[in-house]
Amino acid sequence: MSSNFKRNVSIRGNQEFLDIKVKEPLQVAAGALGVKEALRHGFKEMGVVRSMKALLEMNQPEGFSCPSCAWPDPEKPSKMAEYCENGAKALADEATTSHIGADFFKKHSVEDLSMLTEYELNKFGRIVEPLVLREGSIHYEPITWEEANLLMAEEFRKLESPDEAIFYTSGRSSNEAAFLYGMFARALGTNNMPDCSNMCHESSGVALGETLGIGKGSIKLEDLYEAEVVIVAGQNPGTNHPRMLSALEKCKQNGGKVISINPLKESGLVNFKNPQHLSGWVGSGQDIADIHLPVRINQDIALIKLILIRLAALDAHSEDVFDHQFIASYVDGYETLIQDLKSHDEKALLAQCGVSKEKIDVVVALLAKKSKIVVCWAMGLTQHKNGVENIREYINLLLLKGAIGKPNAGTCPVRGHSNVQGDRSVGIMHFVNEELNQRIEKYLGFVPPAKEGYDVVEAMKAMYEHKAKVFMCLGGNFLMAASDTEYTAKAIQNCSLTIQISTKLNRTHLVTGKKALLLPTFGRSEKDLKKGKLRHITVENSMGQVRQSRGLLQPASEYIKSEPDIIAEMAHVFFEGKHSMDWKSLGENYELIREKIDLVVKGFNDTEKRSKGAGYYLPNNVRELDFSKLPNGKAQITINKVPQHRLKSDEYMLMTIRSHDQFNTTIYGLDDRYRGIYNGRRIVFMHPEDMKAVQLSKFDVVNITSSYDDIVRTAFQFKIIPYDIPRGDIAAYFPETNVLVPHNHFADRSKTPISKSIKVTLTKV
Numbered sequence: 001m002s003s004n005f006k007r008n009v010s011i012r013g014n015q016e017f018l019d020i021k022v023k024e025p026l027q028v029a030a031g032a033l034g035v036k037e038a039l040r041h042g043f044k045e046m047g048v049v050r051s052m053k054a055l056l057e058m059n060q061p062e063g064f065s066c067p068s069c070a071w072p073d074p075e076k077p078s079k080m081a082e083y084c085e086n087g088a089k090a091l092a093d094e095a096t097t098s099h100i101g102a103d104f105f106k107k108h109s110v111e112d113l114s115m116l117t118e119y120e121l122n123k124f125g126r127i128v129e130p131l132v133l134r135e136g137s138i139h140y141e142p143i144t145w146e147e148a149n150l151l152m153a154e155e156f157r158k159l160e161s162p163d164e165a166i167f168y169t170s171g172r173s174s175n176e177a178a179f180l181y182g183m184f185a186r187a188l189g190t191n192n193m194p195d196c197s198n199m200c201h202e203s204s205g206v207a208l209g210e211t212l213g214i215g216k217g218s219i220k221l222e223d224l225y226e227a228e229v230v231i232v233a234g235q236n237p238g239t240n241h242p243r244m245l246s247a248l249e250k251c252k253q254n255g256g257k258v259i260s261i262n263p264l265k266e267s268g269l270v271n272f273k274n275p276q277h278l279s280g281w282v283g284s285g286q287d288i289a290d291i292h293l294p295v296r297i298n299q300d301i302a303l304i305k306l307i308l309i310r311l312a313a314l315d316a317h318s319e320d321v322f323d324h325q326f327i328a329s330y331v332d333g334y335e336t337l338i339q340d341l342k343s344h345d346e347k348a349l350l351a352q353c354g355v356s357k358e359k360i361d362v363v364v365a366l367l368a369k370k371s372k373i374v375v376c377w378a379m380g381l382t383q384h385k386n387g388v389e390n391i392r393e394y395i396n397l398l399l400l401k402g403a404i405g406k407p408n409a410g411t412c413p414v415r416g417h418s419n420v421q422g423d424r425s426v427g428i429m430h431f432v433n434e435e436l437n438q439r440i441e442k443y444l445g446f447v448p449p450a451k452e453g454y455d456v457v458e459a460m461k462a463m464y465e466h467k468a469k470v471f472m473c474l475g476g477n478f479l480m481a482a483s484d485t486e487y488t489a490k491a492i493q494n495c496s497l498t499i500q501i502s503t504k505l506n507r508t509h510l511v512t513g514k515k516a517l518l519l520p521t522f523g524r525s526e527k528d529l530k531k532g533k534l535r536h537i538t539v540e541n542s543m544g545q546v547r548q549s550r551g552l553l554q555p556a557s558e559y560i561k562s563e564p565d566i567i568a569e570m571a572h573v574f575f576e577g578k579h580s581m582d583w584k585s586l587g588e589n590y591e592l593i594r595e596k597i598d599l600v601v602k603g604f605n606d607t608e609k610r611s612k613g614a615g616y617y618l619p620n621n622v623r624e625l626d627f628s629k630l631p632n633g634k635a636q637i638t639i640n641k642v643p644q645h646r647l648k649s650d651e652y653m654l655m656t657i658r659s660h661d662q663f664n665t666t667i668y669g670l671d672d673r674y675r676g677i678y679n680g681r682r683i684v685f686m687h688p689e690d691m692k693a694v695q696l697s698k699f700d701v702v703n704i705t706s707s708y709d710d711i712v713r714t715a716f717q718f719k720i721i722p723y724d725i726p727r728g729d730i731a732a733y734f735p736e737t738n739v740l741v742p743h744n745h746f747a748d749r750s751k752t753p754i755s756k757s758i759k760v761t762l763t764k765v
């Protein structure tokens, strides 16, 4: 076996075209068709009995929390199943009865498997036994848990510094698993804890922290029901947070107005048929967005600034447009903002944002009169160079209107993964939290490292530069989720050992370090039985509510373990039982983990009891109107620059988005029903006039190229689809286009890759 041995693995997989079909985009989301689709996926993957049993328990107080998005459950869940089409798909995907183990990997090498697409890889099903890819081999082979633990301990011990180890987390893990994982990294001596949220809502965390003093949203689910205006910006709830549509429907029925701000007119925001009511099956559905502002990609600041200028002008006349009492009591920076607004040219802002004056007039008139305003947002705001500033500009609007810390008003960053917020709360973070460190020392009995660790971008760089050697992942698909796939692949391949705690096969299992471990774990829906006792975990939803989740399905195999078990046993073997934390007992008994969380993490309290049923809310200073930790003890208005992109004449602004049939890098199917795309993912949405200008026709094949710092990156073979998208903007799916995102271009301060505004050119092939 030679140490120069290199596996010939593909990072792109098969790029052949299928017979892509295009129809008109749908106007209506969900309805009977949504339920039919949900059941179709469920029945196909896990059979009728298993599907119905699981679907009826999903998001119910005694059941398990949906593994898909982080949208909260209502206090009184509906009697009918509290699920959506995409939650059902996530469940079917996790609880599938297709399984792969040693025989499968004996037959298929990692080199051969890497030629397949993400869709094909995922379809193989659940991984059902621990596997190892030894140095010099291209086949995974079985390994016992004991042997795997010894191998990990040995590699950790070989490191010259604990900072040569990196611990990535994806947001599906429980609070219990994430807590143990974060504490193991610290006990080893590193804060190298990149997290999927670095690529996701990190810009929201930074912006909210700077302006309001907490990196989380301020509203509760019920606040949406009687809001007067809900702004949905940079988010596609019909696909990514379908249960949010029920809340918007309630808001509309109570007389609220919904404004959508998005380059695309996403179906769920046009009309929604709620499958939980009879009318959702037979009626005409509820129109959701009252007005749609088709902003150009990354021009939200231009748009909101223009709206603020217009509101300020009205306020100067009548004084009751902005909430001056609220501003005087709670807000810092008002005068500076008003001055700054005067320095902008309204015409230039109008041209830049791309929205018509008539539409802006309507929105200004509406906002002038209303004060119960909620802003909801997701990746359309966060994944830009100025992601933090985008969000701060929307917060300016809320602060001027006094729409913060009051019922039916406030901030709603709509989280991605089902427990991404909880993982962060219980200690997955690359930065140092002094207070947390003190509590760790006091209650867990060891001194955690005081040096900041790597986030996602820094982790990629460290591996690329051979500064890190062991890369462990608690879930996720780092290779395909991170930017710059080619660069990230090289980075990962530089490691001596990569470890994946996973449920299903993905490309990060195939493009690995010299040695690799694949450790299979339970999904959220599965029964976690230990010594005859049924265990449950806890999760935190998008609105800061902590609840229990208890699986009910038979696990995929008797050889897989729970995430806390895997982490605790690894730590126990590494420390040889000599550490201030009793890892073995913690792994066995989650109640002990929750006790430690209560002691160490501020805000968690009596979790064992309080997480039952509807669960409990973690403290939130914005809800209390307490800004004492911020400068002058006040919420901060900020001045945010209008971005200037200066595209060359042949350049377009590309956003990388999700289709309806995927969960991040997991591809459930090949359709994007709401946008009218069937049987294919290698497509580019483009304005018909832009197509005409460069003589491109529907289904023409192009290569997409980005060029940053003289490095040319190309995504090959995409078909052009004419679409209603602003001129100069184009859209394509993630993760196929991640090869184009430069690893060293990311949001200021949050370091979120610029996945929604990449300058590219198109070449017809």
Ligand SMILES: Nc1nc2c(c(=O)[nH]1)N[C@H]1C(S)=C(S)[C@@H](COP(=O)(O)OP(=O)(O)OC[C@H]3O[C@@H](n4cnc5c(=O)[nH]c(N)nc54)[C@H](O)[C@@H]3O)O[C@H]1N2
Pocket (backbone or CB within 6 Å): 068, 069, 086, 200, 233, 234, 235, 236, 237, 239, 240, 241, 261, 262, 263, 264, 266, 295, 296, 297, 298, 299, 300, 378, 379, 380, 381, 415, 416, 417, 655, 656, 657, 658, 659, 660, 662, 663, 664, 665, 756
């Ligand atoms: N079914 C399903 N559910 C999911 C996921 C999934 O993949 N599948 N992923 C989960 C995760 S981790 C996350 S983070 C969320 C993601 O949820 P979303 O953020 O809704 O997902 P994206 O597809 O990235 O959509 C971004 C939206 O922003 C718009 N947009 C892009 N650029 C701009 C801009 O500059 N300004 C404005 N105003 N809008 C813009 C796009 O047109 C698109 O509608 O969903 C979560 N839920």
Ligand SMILES: Nc1nc2c(c(=O)[nH]1)N[C@H]1C(S)=C(S)[C@@H](COP(=O)(O)OP(=O)(O)OC[C@H]3O[C@@H](n4cnc5c(=O)[nH]c(N)nc54)[C@H](O)[C@@H]3O)O[C@H]1N2
Pocket (backbone or CB within 6 Å): 169, 170, 171, 172, 173, 196, 197, 199, 200, 201, 379, 383, 416, 417, 474, 475, 476, 477, 478, 480, 481, 482, 483, 501, 502, 503, 504, 505, 506, 521, 522, 523, 524, 563, 656, 657, 658, 663, 664, 665, 666, 734, 735, 737, 738, 741, 755
């Ligand atoms: N270009 C571009 N890139 C993006 C984005 C974008 O919009 N555009 N979005 C970014 C965002 S918002 C996010 S959150 C990241 C997502 O990044 P990740 O969280 O890393 O990616 P996922 O695709 O969600 O991970 C899927 C894998 O997780 C494993 N898994 C599933 N369930 C479980 C479980 O219960 N336990 C364990 N241990 N493993 C499990 C399975 O093996 C599956 O293959 O991607 C980011 N990347």
Ligand SMILES: [Mo]
Pocket (backbone or CB within 6 Å): 196, 199, 200, 201, 415, 416, 417
């Ligand atoms: Mo995300």
